[in-house]
Amino acid sequence: MFYLVLLNNSMNKTTKLEIQNAYRELLGRYESNYEYAATLTLKQSTTITTTDKFGYVRQQRIKLSKTALDSTKRYFAATLTRYLYGNAAKHKSTRDAARPMLVFVDEGLNSDSKRVHLHIALGNVPKHKQADIAQLIKKAWAQCDFAYEQVDIKQIYDAKGWTDYITKELSFENTEAVDIVNSVLTKRT
Numbered sequence: 001m002f003y004l005v006l007l008n009n010s011m012n013k014t015t016k017l018e019i020q021n022a023y024r025e026l027l028g029r030y031e032s033n034y035e036y037a038a039t040l041t042l043k044q045s046t047t048i049t050t051t052d053k054f055g056y057v058r059q060q061r062i063k064l065s066k067t068a069l070d071s072t073k074r075y076f077a078a079t080l081t082r083y084l085y086g087n088a089a090k091h092k093s094t095r096d097a098a099r100p101m102l103v104f105v106d107e108g109l110n111s112d113s114k115r116v117h118l119h120i121a122l123g124n125v126p127k128h129k130q131a132d133i134a135q136l137i138k139k140a141w142a143q144c145d146f147a148y149e150q151v152d153i154k155q156i157y158d159a160k161g162w163t164d165y166i167t168k169e170l171s172f173e174n175t176e177a178v179d180i181v182n183s184v185l186t187k188r189t
Helices: 002-028 066-089 127-142 159-166
Strands: 034-042 045-051 057-063 101-107 117-123 147-155 178-184
Touching (some): 002 159, 002 178, 034 066, 034 127, 034 159, 066 101, 066 178, 101 159, 117 159
Antiparallel strands (some): 034 117, 034 147, 101 117, 101 178
């Protein structure tokens, strides 16, 4: 019986390492497009104010959940896209090229000891917006309900190092940390 428990634990660790390596290989295909690294921290809960069709205003305290986190990522991506590309992101003829590459990785979801935060690999930023990218990211993040004030943005000089760093949690805590569904992967150049 003891041997079976050890075998299961080693298989789980092996499987987690295989998942981590698979994600690193996938994200490695886009490393040449990485330009900026961002870490965005989230509030654990927030108050949402809504007005119904009769004009009644309600305030509701909402805890951060996986659904709220996914919604926050989509809203942030849409807001940042609008700041970077304006109406070009809406036009059928230009919308495929007029969007940033955003790889989202969730960290801290399965931990009681650290605040939930997102690691982002960002690319395809228009040349004329690069000087202001930190302010644009902070402005887009501030529009999100669960945005916390801790934000860190840096230019990427070692894309492989950033990929390895943002996928570190895959091998021991959260094998679902890389959010491919809400990431925006543009064509590789």
